[in-house]
Amino acid sequence: MSAKLRYDIVGSFLRPAALKEARAQFAAGKIDQAALTQVEDEQIKQLVQKEAAAGLKVVTDGEFRRSYWHLDTFWGFGGVEHIVREHGYFFHDEETRADSARVAGKITFTGTHPDLAAFKFLKQITAGTDLTPRQSIPAPAQLYAELVRGPENVAALRKVYPTDEALFTDIANAYRDLILALYAAGCRDLKLDDCTWGMIVDDRYWQARDETAFDREQLQEIYLRLNNGALRDLPADLRVSTHVCRGNYHSTWAAQGGYAPVAATLFAKEKVAAFYLEFDDDRSGDFAPLAQVPAGKQVVLGLVTSKQAALEDPAQLKARIAEASQYVASADLALSTQCGFASTEEGNQLTEDQQWAKIKLVREVAQAVWNE
Template identity: 80%
Template sequence: MTNLAHYDIVGSFLRPQELKQARADFEAGRIDAAALKAVEDQAIKDLVAKEEASGLLVVTDGEFRRSYWHLDTFWGFAGIEHIVRKHGYFFHDEETRPDSARVVGKIAFAGTHPDLEAFKFLKQLTAGTNLTARQSIPAPAQLYAELVRGPENVAALRKVYESDDELFTDISNAYRDLILALYEAGCRDVKLDDCTWGMVVDDRYWEQRDETEFDRDALQEIYLRLNNGALRDLPADLRVSTHICRGNYHSTWASKGGYQVVADHVFAKENVSDFYLEFDDERSGDFKPLAALPAGKRVVLGLVTSKRPELEDKATLKKRIEEASQYVSLENLALSTQCGFASTEEGNILTEEEQWQKIKLVIETAKEVWGN
């Protein structure tokens, strides 16, 4: 089982310069895949050693083998191709790179997957220790959102899937098969990263789109069906959590709005045990929507921002934890950064030293509040 504490991380870390250089060399044809993997392997070994030294009990590979937090996983499924669009996502003050994913055949887990291979290496590094190796994957709802992003993607989708029912079933089954393969490889902690709910709550986003195509309640039902369909009948000792974010690209954000709009769907009905929630500034709203959580569910409060290097005030963090405990018992709360430090390989605008200072702040504050 997962080694739970009242402090945690979301998972991605700033890529070290030698890894960035190796990826650039690989893209330019100066080194081969084996040479790139050797650099990745060493960078991940170094990272896990730093995670352990910092006092973390749950560790990740920093997502060092990925370019994106989501697209690399999508491209690993059968039936999905890597495409490049005219534009990326438009974040606040910045546009992302234009990579995307498109359906070219029936979606399935093909028996192997980059995330599975990545986890196997991480698991080797934690063997014989008290560390829990976590694998983060983008949520099934996130894949669906990418596949219906724009008329060209929708047209490609309809060439393969005439009905949404078949599409939803294949997406959920592909994910469930990946999760079970991770379990067979020794994974006992899987986290679904999910920005879809963050888009649903953003009124500005809905003002800019054609409401005749979707409505918020119908879309939430789709997202819930996709995610819960992947999480059905899983082993009892597999901890499944979700991280709900409003975008994290080079220290910028994509959406804003409190959780109230989606609380009755995702908080009340998604089949996960833990919610990692963004609460680092006013864009995330207040804690009142947490009242929709069933008893016993755990909330990891993302009160420490990963977007800026300035350290939060401990007294303020403790006060906000106390406020959240009005809706979720203190025992079922924990503290983390609001997101990872590098959802894409660009990373947020802070240094590696500042990154570890953020984690130190999380751990110290949690120990002062909960005593562990």
């Protein structure tokens, strides 16, 4: 995203009916991988055309090749296996599917990865246009959080990594190798999606679990070390951003709490150029913690919800942007939806037309505010 682009998206889009049908047929053994890939390719081409028609300058493949925003990436690393747990993630009023990731060997980037293959196709179909293809991947901290999720995962982890030092090094290196491979394939815009910070600030979540196993202050340092370790010594023309999420599954959420407890670590120290932040309701708190964002870094305000179809009042959006500018210079602000529209293939509870109406609203409000 250029410095003057004031509106953006987080990345995932509702899966079209043709794609859902093809994935169901593939799961049932009725079509092979080549047939599924053909459908994915066509649907991604159509999506990119729609993104361009909507006025977006930075485009994604909608995460159409993924089932989850995060797990598919984890499964693509060497040493990480796909498992199914007794329970999925517990959201506010739903439980997700029960897939997870578990350590089965040393964590490595093997030279191939589904996200790398996906980006190469997106790069190919945007070649010769003024569109910037973006690749989103879950943050390294998110992989760590998954690998220590529950005693069974921890037990498997400790068989390979008796202590954390080698684990942290391998996660950071595997990610950095993936990022450099994406760069070599032409990626110049990379986003780390990260729910770990949203979980840290949720007091309700921590009251429901044993805090003796994880100290929240210590976790912040671990997450920062993992993320920054993966981002060390990257090419100067690679724009890296992060999206801080509180869960986005079938229009429900997982965590709540303002940014204040993590602002001095996340905002002040993470080596990214931009923060995509949820602010679509009071679960995310107020804008005051944004004062910790260093001058010159961009804050993309997620004021327009991707969870519900009702359109926000443009006047209220403009007022909230003005309020945020008390803490971050207007020149460093932008507007987006608070999250993607389908962080998992289930998608949020709105139609494709309503999805595009949300993006249209984001663009129109941003253009009115910044006159660009």
